[in-house]
Amino acid sequence: MKWFSGTLAKVIGLIVLLLLLALMLVGCGNSSDPVRIQGRAIGTTYSITAYGLPENLSPEDLRKGVELVVAGVNSAMSLFKPDSELSRFNAYRKDDWFLVSKELADVVHTAKAVNRITGGAFDITIAPLVNLWGFGPDKRPEIIPTEDEIKEAKANVGSDLIEVRFDPPALKKLTPAITLDLAAIAKGYCVDAVSSWLKASGVSSYMVEIGGEIRTVGVKPDNAPWRIAVEKPVSMERSVQALINLSDEAMATSGDYRNYYEIDGKRYSHIIDPGTGRPITHTLVSVSVVDETCSRADAFATGLTVLGPERGIALAKECNLSAFFIVKTPDGLSEIVTGNFPQHEKLN
Numbered sequence: 371m372k373w374f375s376g377t378l379a380k381v382i383g384l385i386v387l388l389l390l391l392a393l394m395l396v397g398c399g400n401s402s403d404p405v406r407i408q409g410r411a412i413g414t415t416y417s418i419t420a421y422g423l424p425e426n427l428s429p430e431d432l433r434k435g436v437e438l439v440v441a442g443v444n445s446a447m448s449l450f451k452p453d454s455e456l457s458r459f460n461a462y463r464k465d466d467w468f469l470v471s472k473e474l475a476d477v478v479h480t481a482k483a484v485n486r487i488t489g490g491a492f493d494i495t496i497a498p499l500v501n502l503w504g505f506g507p508d509k510r511p512e513i514i515p516t517e518d519e520i521k522e523a524k525a526n527v528g529s530d531l532i533e534v535r536f537d538p539p540a541l542k543k544l545t546p547a548i549t550l551d552l553a554a555i556a557k558g559y560c561v562d563a564v565s566s567w568l569k570a571s572g573v574s575s576y577m578v579e580i581g582g583e584i585r586t587v588g589v590k591p592d593n594a595p596w597r598i599a600v601e602k603p604v605s606m607e608r609s610v611q612a613l614i615n616l617s618d619e620a621m622a623t624s625g626d627y628r629n630y631y632e633i634d635g636k637r638y639s640h641i642i643d644p645g646t647g648r649p650i651t652h653t654l655v656s657v658s659v660v661d662e663t664c665s666r667a668d669a670f671a672t673g674l675t676v677l678g679p680e681r682g683i684a685l686a687k688e689c690n691l692s693a694f695f696i697v698k699t700p701d702g703l704s705e706i707v708t709g710n711f712p713q714h715e716k717l718n
Contacts, residue, residue: 405429411440412556413450414581418564421591422574432573439567440560446474447556459541460497460549467540475539477552477559477665478532484555484669485529487689492673493644495531497551498523503649505640520647527644557581558622558668565620565664585620585664600714601625603656603696603703611656611696611703613715620664624671625656625696643676652678655703656696660711683708 405420407429418436423429448454455470462468481494502515502523515523526547533542552559557580564578565585575588577596586596595615602611603625614621626639626649639649657674661667670691674682679697683706686693692709 405432407433407436409433409437409440411580412444412448412560413553414557416440416560416564416578416580418568418576418578420568420573420576422588424572427571427573432568432571435567435571436564439564443473443556443560443563446471447477447552447559449551449553456550456552462543463546465543465546467535467542469538469540472536472539473559473563475534475536475541477555478534478541478550479536480559480663480665481552481555481669482529482532482534484666484673488670488673488677488685490529490644491676492554492669493527493529494550494552494555495527495529495548496642496644497549498526499642499644499647500551500640503640503642505642524644524647527647554624554672555665555669557583558620558664558666561585561620561664583620583622583664583668584616586616587618589617600656600658600694600696603698612694612705614658614660614694615713616660619660619712620662620667621658621660622664622667622671623656623658624675626650626675641672641675650676650678653698654679654682654695655698657682658694658711660692660694679706 405423406418408415408417410416420432423432444451444454446455449456451457455474459468459470478494481492484492485494499520502519526545526549531544531548532550533544534540561578561580561583562585564580565576565587568576568578569587575590577584577586584598586598589595595617598614598616598621599610600612600614600623602609624641626641639651641650642648643650654675657671659667659671659674661670670693674686674691674693674695677685679695683695685691686708690709692711693707694711694714695706695708697704697706
């Protein structure tokens with residue numbers, strides 16, 4: 371079996387692209403130099419570039435404030451912390467209400483809404499299938515799961531098996547074995563949380579990037595929009611497919627070109643279709659979604675990727691989602707834009 375550890379590689383690649391773009395495009399500006407901080411969040415890394423800090427907020431205060439926000443989200447939603455709210459809820463084996471923070475309740479509520487809109491394509495209860503196919507913390511398979519194993523795992527998948535309330539915030543399992551995996555929405559939520567803190571602290575212009583999910587506010591000192599790279603969805607090189615002008619919006623990207631493995635010459639993607647219980651096999655290789663919130667953009671990017679080129683594009687048009695699809699064709703990569711996706715420069 372050939373294994374490609376794509377998650378870390380994808381994050382590193384995106385950060386390198388963002389830093390290169392910052393060096394090329396930010397320039398000197400006509401105000402103070404940008405403040406840049408980096409760190410770790412939700413099992414990945416974050417990078418923030420900010421202009422226009424108020425006088426009462428030093429770069430060190432900025433770093434400490436962001437770290438506090440990140441720590442709070444980690445405590446609620448991290449699968450890497452055994453004492454996080456999410457980890458404790460997953461270990462809970464009863465069907466009564468389990469008290470959680472408002473933040474975790476908000477994320478589950480958003481996830482259930484996107485699940486309904488995508489007809490189940492986005493599902494935060496996907497963990498049993500992710501683990502079965504070797505993309506979770508469990509041992510990676512040496513052989514492909516059987517139909518019976520897939521059927522057994524699917525019995526514990528379904529967002530309708532989770533209930534959420536807000537007064538007081540709590541979650542309930544309708545099947546005690548249900549577990550949640552927020553990997554496809556928690557990074558987006560963390561971007562939103564950090565962005566909200568920066569805005570409340572009086573920062574006038576910034577870009578927040580966590581694991582490749584991004585939110586921008588304001589413009590750069592020369593009044594130019596932030597320019598964000600969409601990576602070319604190929605596994606064996608690092609290059610930019612397009613540059614997106616992004617101001618006061620969030621963008622998230624989903625793709626299957628980094629994290630996969632091969633068995634007997636067949637490729638298995640880390641993106642699992644909850645409907646079939648199997649990795650996706652279609653020709654849609656990347657979806658970027660722009661939305662008012664990064665949590666929704668994050669969830670929709672995954673859901674549209676699962677749906678594939680025909681159903682995904684049709685749903686994006688029906689719901690007026692601002693999305694950028696990259697589809698593999700016999701003649702190369704084809705781009706399709708829906709909704710009010712921002713102006714972009716094609717580089718390939």
